[in-house]
Amino acid sequence: MCLAVPLKVRKKEGDMAEVGLKGLRQQVSVALTPEVKEGDWVLVHAGFAIQRLEENDALETLSLLEELNEAGN
Amino acid sequence: MRPGTDAAQLVARVEKLARRLPAGKTVHIMEVCGTHTHAIGKSGLRQLLPGNIRLISGPGCPVCVTHDREIAAYLDLAERDNVVIATFGDLLRVPGVRGSLAEARSRGAAVKVVYSPLEALQLAEQYWDREIVFLAVGFETTAPTVGMTVKKAKEKGLGNFSVLSMHKLVPPVLEALLLDDQVRLDGFILPGHVCTITGVVPFQFLPRRFEKGGVITGFEPCDILQAVAMLLAQIIEGRPAVEIQYRPGVRPEGNPLARQVMQEVFVPQEARWRGLGQIAASGLALREQFRAYDAAFRFSLREPAGPVLEKKPGCSCGDILKGIRIPPQCPLFKTACTPANPAGPCMVSSEGTCAAYYRYEQYRGG
Ligand code: SF4
Numbered sequence: 001m002c003l004a005v006p007l008k009v010r011k012k013e014g015d016m017a018e019v020g021l022k023g024l025r026q027q028v029s030v031a032l033t034p035e036v037k038e039g040d041w042v043l044v045h046a047g048f049a050i051q052r053l054e055e056n057d058a059l060e061t062l063s064l065l066e067e068l069n070e071a072g073n
Numbered sequence: 074m075r076p077g078t079d080a081a082q083l084v085a086r087v088e089k090l091a092r093r094l095p096a097g098k099t100v101h102i103m104e105v106c107g108t109h110t111h112a113i114g115k116s117g118l119r120q121l122l123p124g125n126i127r128l129i130s131g132p133g134c135p136v137c138v139t140h141d142r143e144i145a146a147y148l149d150l151a152e153r154d155n156v157v158i159a160t161f162g163d164l165l166r167v168p169g170v171r172g173s174l175a176e177a178r179s180r181g182a183a184v185k186v187v188y189s190p191l192e193a194l195q196l197a198e199q200y201w202d203r204e205i206v207f208l209a210v211g212f213e214t215t216a217p218t219v220g221m222t223v224k225k226a227k228e229k230g231l232g233n234f235s236v237l238s239m240h241k242l243v244p245p246v247l248e249a250l251l252l253d254d255q256v257r258l259d260g261f262i263l264p265g266h267v268c269t270i271t272g273v274v275p276f277q278f279l280p281r282r283f284e285k286g287g288v289i290t291g292f293e294p295c296d297i298l299q300a301v302a303m304l305l306a307q308i309i310e311g312r313p314a315v316e317i318q319y320r321p322g323v324r325p326e327g328n329p330l331a332r333q334v335m336q337e338v339f340v341p342q343e344a345r346w347r348g349l350g351q352i353a354a355s356g357l358a359l360r361e362q363f364r365a366y367d368a369a370f371r372f373s374l375r376e377p378a379g380p381v382l383e384k385k386p387g388c389s390c391g392d393i394l395k396g397i398r399i400p401p402q403c404p405l406f407k408t409a410c411t412p413a414n415p416a417g418p419c420m421v422s423s424e425g426t427c428a429a430y431y432r433y434e435q436y437r438g439g
Binding site for chain 2: 001002003004006028029031032033034043045046047048050051053054
């Protein structure tokens with residue numbers, strides 16, 4: 001239940017942002033991470049960005065996740 | 074896999090460290106978080122580790138620790154006219170003594186599954202003539218998102234939105250476990266995303282008061298192996314500490330703004346945990362200035378008089394959540410209790426220890 005996923009901020013408007021990976025897009029609140037900018041990576045939990053990530057770290061986590069998913073399928 | 078962190082190498086490192094432990098010593102490490110329990114089950118890590126290292130599952134699945142009294146309270150709300158329950162899907166099938174939300178829904182109760190508390194807020198705007206009650210479960214990871222949603226509801230002046238707060242806090246339950254004589258633990262794999270919010274400070278009591286280490290850990294099998302190695306090194310060198318393995322997701326200071334929101338909206342209060350009983354300041358209640366959004370206040374929910382049946386007869390979830398029994402030791406496991414027909418919450422949530430054992434660990438002898 002405490003799962004959070006790294007996603008990239010595509011557009012920011014006020015305290016909402018469009019985040020997504022590849023074709024998938026999602027609206028989340030950035031009210032808990034007001035410092036995020038377009039292009040940043042964030043950890044998303046329950047419709048909120050709860051942490052801004054350093055891009056390389058997020059990418060690394062992501063590619064690992066993808067590898068694991070592939071291995072699991 | 075990244076070079077140098079590859080699972081086989083990490084296992085070899087853990088084995089090497091394990092050989093340095095005193096003869097006859099078994100190290101008990103609790104993985105607190107349900108997401109870790111799930112990842113450990115799925116990757117078969119428990120069986121990869123040397124025999125003198127045991128991973129014990131802890132009380133870190135919010136749905137599993139939700140108390141029967143809390144379940145009774147929200148089922149009562151679900152049955153009221155005009156109330157629409159908005160809930161994370163995890164809670165839907167949790168069996169209370171009087172049934173589950175899913176059963177209430179099939180009898181006509183209005184229950185909507187949401188992914189975010191903000192969606193519940195949208196429901197309140199959409200159905201302005203109904204009472205929308207959001208069932209707020211979750212640890213420090215989730216509480217700030219609910220706090221922010223309550224603040225938004227107040228800003229918008231919504232009169233038909235409220236929250237039933239069943240939030241729980243991780244540090245107090247770890248303290249309670251360490252004070253329990255039945256529980257024997259040498260260190261903790263701490264929940265990564267809880268610490269994204271809290272940072273390291275609320276866990277410093279582990280080394281300072283109890284001389285136990287804790288490693289804040291990410292959710293991949295390699296992260297968990299690395300955390301085990303870090304804990305073993307602490308134990309061997311006799312320097313218990315709180316360390317961060319999960320670098321990308323956790324800063325030492327956590328997310329101060331998220332904590333500020335949590336403190337503005339909630340106040341710590343005593344909470345009941347399944348299997349663990351009442352623990353001081355381990356839950357969150359809405360503060361007085363947010364009373365209008367507090368479902369317990371709004372609907373005058375009272376503690377039911379007299380004893381409440383605490384669990385289904387025979388379900389050992391309580392002992393499982395404390396890590397003093399494993400699922401195969403429950404008489405109902407795999408017989409009267411399966412994921413399709415769960416007798417206790419530890420079997421319902423995919424993060425529950427019983428569900429993880431059922432899916433992944435059954436052929437390996439636990
Ligand atoms: S196997 Fe089922 S009945 Fe037994 S402890 Fe787990 S959830 Fe409870």
